[in-house]
Amino acid sequence: AQKITQTQPGMFVQEKEAVTLDCTYDTSDPSYGLFWYKQPSSGEMIFLIYQGSYDQQNATEGRYSLNFQKARKSANLVISASQLGDSAMYFCAMRRGAQKLVFGQGTRLTINP
Amino acid sequence: GAVVSQHPSRVICKSGTSVKIECRSLDFQATTMFWYRQFPKQSLMLMATSNEGSKATYEQGVEKDKFLINHASLTLSTLTVTSAHPEDSSFYICSARGLNYEQYFGPGTRLTVT
Numbered sequence: 001a002q003k004i005t006q007t008q009p010g011m012f013v014q015e016k017e018a019v020t021l022d023c024t025y026d027t028s029d030p031s032y033g034l035f036w037y038k039q040p041s042s043g044e045m046i047f048l049i050y051q052g053s054y055d056q057q058n059a060t061e062g063r064y065s066l067n068f069q070k071a072r073k074s075a076n077l078v079i080s081a082s083q084l085g086d087s088a089m090y091f092c093a094m095r096r097g098a099q100k101l102v103f104g105q106g107t108r109l110t111i112n113p
Numbered sequence: 114g115a116v117v118s119q120h121p122s123r124v125i126c127k128s129g130t131s132v133k134i135e136c137r138s139l140d141f142q143a144t145t146m147f148w149y150r151q152f153p154k155q156s157l158m159l160m161a162t163s164n165e166g167s168k169a170t171y172e173q174g175v176e177k178d179k180f181l182i183n184h185a186s187l188t189l190s191t192l193t194v195t196s197a198h199p200e201d202s203s204f205y206i207c208s209a210r211g212l213n214y215e216q217y218f219g220p221g222t223r224l225t226v227t
């Protein structure tokens with residue numbers, strides 16, 4: 001069975017600091033995709049970054065980077081220079097089969113001024 | 114970028130009535146859409162996969178007769194909660210699948226059943 005685990009229910013970080021949100025996964029499929037989404041209090045799911053299992057390099061998108069360690073089955077999200085607007089729920093997800101997404105429990109990130 | 118809309122954004126209905134939620138892909142065609150449910154402070158749970166022109170595929174434990182899904186066109190999928198009860202109160206989110214299997218999410222619909 002495929003499973004995503006986010007072990008940090010909540011994180012508190014000072015503004016401008018970098019933050020790492022943990023995500024581990026479990027799958028027996030050789031081909032899979034890993035996603036990070038941000039969900040602010042409004043409820044919308046905002047796509048942040050994607051990493052394919054065969055990608056040789058870690059994905060980066062602006063202030064977001066994904067620390068992909070395949071052997072350890074981890075796909076941590078790193079946010080550099082955090083901003084107050086980064087406060088939100090963050091979900092790690094894995095593509096299951098051809099299309100379904102399985103989500104982790106989420107991490108609530110709070111950026112303190 | 115790809116945009117997915119949902120309507121309504123909020124709905125309050127009385128117990129026993131039915132509610133229809135629409136999910137539209139605005140600038141692309143989506144043969145596959147997904148419906149999720151999210152309870153407060155919890156993660157998204159996939160309810161069903163909606164395929165254009167065919168029956169939806171429901172996840173284990175989801176009542177297909179209660180949550181009716183219709184994907185009549187390449188840009189529209191609807192979820193109807195029939196005979197709604199207070200325990201159906203939740204945040205319902207749809208997503209549309211893109212060409213590279215990415216998913217674009219709608220803004221969600223908050224359903225409250227009184």
